[in-house]
Amino acid sequence: EPEVTQTPSHQVTQMGQEVILRCVPISNHLYFYWYRQILGQKVEFLVSFYNNEISEKSEIFDDQFSVERPDGSNFTLKIRSTKLEDSAMYFCASSEVSTGANTGELFFGEGSRLTVL
């Protein structure tokens, strides 16, 4: 069964360092998303991406965040200068249809846990 894969599963970094989280969405999906979940809190939307550009972003997704689809398979989230409060589980998701967010037909990866010290 096709799945969304994420790397690394866990990354520990020092405050102020740059981090890149990688995702390989399901191959025929065209819509990509990043969500995050701070420990003990709810899953929160960060950004959606389609046709090589950001479709929508939340207020959390400030200038220190960026997303990129560098090739035909990877989708990355970069945090330029990490802060303690960026410590969270980051989930990548993909969808075949544009209404994926409306119908919940998002397929999530297992997440990348980021720990900022």
Add this chain to the structure above:
Amino acid sequence: QKEVEQDPGPLSVPEGAIVSLNCTYSNSAFQYFMWYRQYSRKGPELLMYTYSSGNKEDGRFTAQVDKSSKYISLFIRDSQPSDSATYLCAMSPFYNTDKLIFGTGTRLQVFP
């Protein structure tokens, strides 16, 4: 008032019990309602989605939406130990947004 509220639990039930999981919400624009299941150290997995009010059944799972009360429920019949997971409700308005609003999740433990 939080946009979506969900009792975090934990909820512990014996195998075979009927489980009721609930969320309330404040935004009357929400039209799409989903339930996700999240096993430990895994990403959320869609269980069911419902558009607007009404019931939807899929095997042992039934989703209910009451828009007048801004209340949604997920019922699990004949619960199994394999149902032990965190259950997240999520919602989306009908207008053009990619953003899903999640509840905090209810942790369910089904013991044999």
